Amino acid sequence: MIFKKKLEFYETFGDSDFSDKIIVPHSMLNDLIEFFRAPKNKDPDSTIAATSPNIEPFAQSVDREIKNPRTPRILSKRRVGAHKRDKGEFFIRDSSEYFLNKNTNDNSGSSSSSSSTDLASGKQSSFDSLIPSPLTLVLKKSPSDSNSSNTVELCVGIKEFSAPEGLVGIPYWIIQHLELNKSDSIDLKYIKLKKGTFAQLLLVEPEKIPTKINIRSILESHLRKNITALIENQPITVRSVNETYTFKVLELFPDNKVDVVDTDLTVDITFLNTDKTIGSNNHNVKNNTDLVDGFHELSLNKKVKSSLNGQPKYFFYKLRSLSSKMAFYKASVECVDSDIDFVSRVGMEYPSLLNFDKFDFSGASNSTKSINFSLSDTSSDYDYVYSFAVIPTSETPCDFFISIQECDQQDIGDNTGTSKDISALNTTSLTKLGLDSFEEVNPDNVICNNCKSEVPKIRFNIHEAICIRNNQACKICGLVLSNADFKDSKHMHCYNCDYYGDLSDLSKHEKYYHSKWECPRCPEDSFESIVEFGAHRNSNCPDRMIICKFCHILVQQGPQSIRMDDVMHGYHEHESYCGSRTVICKICNKNIQLRKIQIHADTHRLAKQSQPLPLKLCLNIQCGMPMAGSIVLSAAIKQFFANSNNSSYLSLNMNKNILGMCTKCFSPFLVHETDKNNANLLKRVVRTLHSQLVYGCKQEFCRNKKCATGNKELKATPTEAAGMILPTISKLTSFLNNHQTDLADSLEINICVDSQTNTHKECLNQMITLQKTQSTKRYLPEWISLALSANKNNIDESFKWLNSYAPSIE
Incomplete structure (x- = not known):
């Protein structure tokens, strides 16, 4: 049907x-x-x-x-x-x-x-x-x-x-x-x-992709949100911030129609008419060093000349995060012919009056505009790039110079452009006139009532006549200017703030700082100045561009989320949705939301650090294997052994014995009959220790210093050997018969082991030495022994295992 x-x-x-x-x-x-x-x-x-x-x-x-x-x-x-x-x-x-x-x-x-x-x-x-x-x-x-x-x-x-x-x-x-x-x-x-496992996509217009964009991440985000299934020869149109990109499905596996929901899909992206493929980051097809994606690159301490013809010009500067000795910079634009606006933003993005981080909106009287920035204003997410836009205020063609210089931290300003403090200016003017209350006027001089400057008495009458005819003081700020400046409206005050400038500057100031600005995305909100508007566009505006913390692509943040935890973390719609995606925890195999992955990881870390010792080591110094019956593992470590089909710890944990040894070391001393006061057990231990000192174990790989085979210089007679083992036997007797467990740490039982155990011991010693000589985390020998048992004495894999499962020594 x-x-x-x-x-x-x-x-x-x-x-x-x-x-x-x-x-x-x-x-x-x-x-x-x-x-x-x-x-x-x-x-x-x-x-x-x-x-x-x-x-x-x-x-x-x-x-x-x-x-x-x-x-x-x-x-x-x-x-x-x-x-x-x-x-x-x-x-x-x-x-x-x-x-x-x-x-x-x-x-x-x-x-x-x-x-x-x-x-x-x-x-x-x-x-x-x-x-x-x-x-x-x-x-x-x-x-x-x-x-x-x-x-x-x-x-x-x-x-x-x-x-x-x-x-x-x-x-x-x-x-x-x-x-x-x-x-x-x-x-x-x-x-x-069927679930798709492989897809080959053709990028139809590779020249449209900017150099810095990660097209694979954008494609992944698009497939996740918008695509349910794929069929061969189907077009896929992906929308980025400022552009759309078209792909064509060339090949699918295992069928020509596949489902792409909840599946691992390997994607190969090829260019049109080329054999190139795209890896995790895109490489631009064009090779143009002068112009990169519409941006001109700037170099430090190098002035660049350019021109405007009614359209903005874009520049970028890549900060040298490692080689630069200074982390503070100043970008300057000099334009004498016309008035311009100078704005900037982090990343390889087009700054504009709608999207900017820093700005200089000073008037035409200020021919040099500047923006201060530092290394902390950008990050590796933006490839340490800072972008600038020189925006003309008229259609008049003009030339300008732009440059980047290093500067000291005290030279870093607030990039407020046209804001000026009139009180500071008045103080400066009066100080220049010599009227500071802390300075005395020279008795040979006279203060001019018109310009407030000190004039020698012998020239005062001439100065006063010329000064009154040519100069006058501003009635608002007291600044003395020529009559021509007042006549040409070169000194005008803003009625809303302390700003002053010529008539054209004042007109621009009124437009930018005292006019209503409306956000195209939030028409219900209006702002009193472009500064408030810019703050809105860089904070809670849905159109604000961000690097998503979870998918790591440049996206619009979207409206404010109403979830309590989103509000606490500052997540908007996109990051709220993106953070709700899940990944499988490699430790517990649970589906964890990306927004909670750090908390979940910290939970595992704290649980890992609070673990008790998983085992005790065999009391045989030559062994280093876990003591039989002493292994107590956490659920995560048991799961690791189960997933790796490694049940070696189960065999190591059997047959707990009175000597506190591993199963292999204790097996030669096993007594099946009734052994009152452990007399037969002690005889066997004495016989083994004595025989090693006199005759050796005859194993070529032996490195036991208390064995005639491992120590060629050891030539003990039976009598000397008996004297050498006497302290050990005395402590062992007290340990067995009187249950003095505190003597376990002082017992020095040196019994030769087989080849496999000897290899384990050598790896254990090697890892302990590496911890001391290398800048790695330090772990207790008990954890190292378990790691070697779990990874078949592979030192590199054992260190990785320790990093995942074992608590380090703080």
């Missing part, structure tokens, strides 16, 4: 312009339920039968899905999550975005109305396990409307069940790809797709 529908279509608009998710009528939901209720059509992957009486309530399953979104991945690098939940009643399986709109018009009759009522009350829950997730459909032009038998097909998902009855909402790019006309109808057919 095949599920198939023939519908008319209409074009959808909005954020889903490049999505492959369509909007279908609400009645189609009922049809799907009935289709999958039929025994022959049940999804074989479904784990819960439709008729099961223990199916969880629908609302609970939705909450479970939202908390643990399942996610497609690219290149197995990052786990990515399902699309955000829109406003409405319920989600049906988040990854395919089945949606029941709260305000859906019930045009499907009583059956549809009844279904909606049941869903809203949570009574009808069984269909949640019926419909596969994701639900994929083949969409194509109806054969009756097509002139060719080779009709183009696309595989799509469902976004909402809210379309008018008999219609289906389709994005424009699908209409264009299928070459649909207004009079055409389309066929929808359910198809079960």
Whole structure:
């Protein structure tokens, strides 16, 4: 039985312009339920039968899905999550975005109305396990409307069940790809797709991609949010901040139609007419050192001449984070012919009056504009790049010079451009006139009442006549200027603040600092100046560009999130959604949200550091293996042994013995009969120690200093050997018979071991030495011994294991 529908279509608009998710009528939901209720059509992957009486309530399953979104991945690098939940009643399986709109018009009759009522009350829950997730459909032009038998097909998902009855909402790019006309109808057919494992994509216009952009991350984000399935020869249009990029699907595996939700997808990206491929970062096709993506590169202490013809000019400077001796810089622009604005922002982005971090909006009287910045203003996320824009205020062509210089920290200003403090200026003027209250006037001089300057008495009359005729003091600030300056309006005061300047400067000042500024994204908000406007655009404006902490691409931050934890961390819509994606913890194999991954990692770190010793070492100095019966492992370490099919610690942990040795070392001393006061055990130990000193163990690899084989210089007679082992036997007797466990640390039992144990001991000693000589974390010998047992004496792997599972010595 095949599920198939023939519908008319209409074009959808909005954020889903490049999505492959369509909007279908609400009645189609009922049809799907009935289709999958039929025994022959049940999804074989479904784990819960439709008729099961223990199916969880629908609302609970939705909450479970939202908390643990399942996610497609690219290149197995990052786990990515399902699309955000829109406003409405319920989600049906988040990854395919089945949606029941709260305000859906019930045009499907009583059956549809009844279904909606049941869903809203949570009574009808069984269909949640019926419909596969994701639900994929083949969409194509109806054969009756097509002139060719080779009709183009696309595989799509469902976004909402809210379309008018008999219609289906389709994005424009699908209409264009299928070459649909207004009079055409389309066929929808359910198809079960295999999970995709490989895709080769062709980048159609590689020259459009900026050098610094990470096209693979942008593609991953687009597939995660907008794409349910892929089919060969399908176009994919990806939207970035300022541009859109088109890909074409060349090859897919394991089939020519694949599902890309909740799967590890390896993607190869190739250029058009070239054999080049793109790795994790894009490499620009063009090789133009003078102009990079519309930006001119600046060099330190080098003045660059350029010109404006009514359009902004963009520049960038890459800070030398390692080689630079000074971390403070000043960018200066000198333009004598015309007035300009000078703005900047972090990263390889186009600064403008809508998006800027720092600025100089001083008037035409100030021919040199400057912006101060430092190394702390940028970061590795932006490749330590700072961008500048020289913006003309008129269409008049003009030339300008721009340069970057190093400067001291005290030279760093506030980049406020036109703001001036009149009180500071008045103090400066009076000080220059010699009227500071702390300075005395020369008795041979006279103060001019007009310009307030000191004049010698013998020339005072001439000075006064000339000064009154040519100069006058400003009645507001007291600054003395020529009459010509006042006549030409070169000294005008702002009525709203302490700023002053010539008439053209004052006009610009009024426009930028005392006019209403409206944000194009937030029309309900208005701002008193461009400074407040710029602060808004760089803080809570949804259009603010950020480097996402989770997907690491440049995106708009979106509206403010209403989640409490998002508000605490300063996350907006994008980072709130992106941080809800999950990754599998390598330690506990749980799905953890990216926003909580650091807290989760800290939990594992604290749990790791608080672990007790996992074992005690064998009392045989030559051994270094775990003492039998002493191993106590945490759940995470047990899981590691289980995953690696390594059960060696179980065999090491058997047959606890009275000597406190490992199983191998104790096996020669095992006494099966009744041994009162451990007399037979002591005899065997004495015999072994004495024999080693006199005759040796005859093993070539032996390095035991208390063995005639390991120590060639040791030539003890039987009598001398008996005297040498006497202190050890005395302590061992007290240890066994009197239960003086405190003597265990002082016991020095040197018994030769086999080749495997000897190798383990040598690796243990080597790792302890490496800890002291190298700048690595330090671990206790007990943890090192367990790491070697877990990794078959591989030192490099043992250090990695210790870093993951063992507490270090603080």
